[in-house]
Amino acid sequence: MKRILLLSSVIAFMLVLQWYLKAKELSSIESNQSQKSLSAKPLAKVQSPNEEKSTNVKMDNLKLVPLEFQAIDSARSRIEKDPHGTPTEIMTAGEKLGEIAEIEERYPERREEVLALYQKCYLDQDVLTVTRVQCLKRYKKSLGLSEKDTGEILDHLPLAVQKLYKKSLSL
Numbered sequence: 001m002k003r004i005l006l007l008s009s010v011i012a013f014m015l016v017l018q019w020y021l022k023a024k025e026l027s028s029i030e031s032n033q034s035q036k037s038l039s040a041k042p043l044a045k046v047q048s049p050n051e052e053k054s055t056n057v058k059m060d061n062l063k064l065v066p067l068e069f070q071a072i073d074s075a076r077s078r079i080e081k082d083p084h085g086t087p088t089e090i091m092t093a094g095e096k097l098g099e100i101a102e103i104e105e106r107y108p109e110r111r112e113e114v115l116a117l118y119q120k121c122y123l124d125q126d127v128l129t130v131t132r133v134q135c136l137k138r139y140k141k142s143l144g145l146s147e148k149d150t151g152e153i154l155d156h157l158p159l160a161v162q163k164l165y166k167k168s169l170s171l
Contacts, residue, residue, distance in 0.1 A: 069093055069135075070126040093131040101138060115142055122157065132157070133165045 071089035078087040104114045121127055121135035136157075140150050154162045 069096070069121055069128070069131050070124065072126055072128055075128055090128060090130060093128060094134070097131070097134050097138065104138075104142065111142070115139060118142065122153075122161070125158075129158075129160050129164055132161050133168055136161070136165060137168065 071087075071093070075087040075089040078085070078089070100114055100117060103110055118135045118139035122132045122139060124132070127135075136150070136153065139145070145153075154165060
């Protein structure tokens with residue numbers, strides 16, 4: 001029963017994360033289209049001091065993110081206490097992945113660092129399975145890996161990660 005509840009929480013998290021990433025993608029596409037229609041020259045984006053500070057905080061915290069993903073034990077204890085809720089660790093991991101995707105999009109020069117973080121995340125046994133799958137999906141998308149290349153990576157990951165990754169493709 002606990003596994004079913006955990007699986008439903010994981011699927012809910014994956015759906016929310018996919019929705020968030022698609023919404024960010026659409027908003028950036030709309031932003032680019034409206035910018036092109038305003039003038040032939042792209043407008044420089046002016047960041048407010050608060051926005052710039054917020055981005056720097058996110059970028060500085062990029063090194064700490066893998067530690068925040070290592071939450072298996074606390075998530076399990078939360079599930080034992082409240083089997084019907086989604087553990088905050090899952091939601092926090094989703095938010096952090098969204099921030100990382102935003103950094104990757106805004107700062108192409110940080111690509112290698114972001115890719116290394118995704119890789120460390122999906123390889124780490126102490127990271128929640130759902131988070132490992134999302135990290136692998138972001139890694140695959142960022143590098144434009146084929147299904148064959150992704151399959152080779154999956155072959156070296158635990159069965160739970162493999163199964164959840166395959167299920168996530170059908171969502």
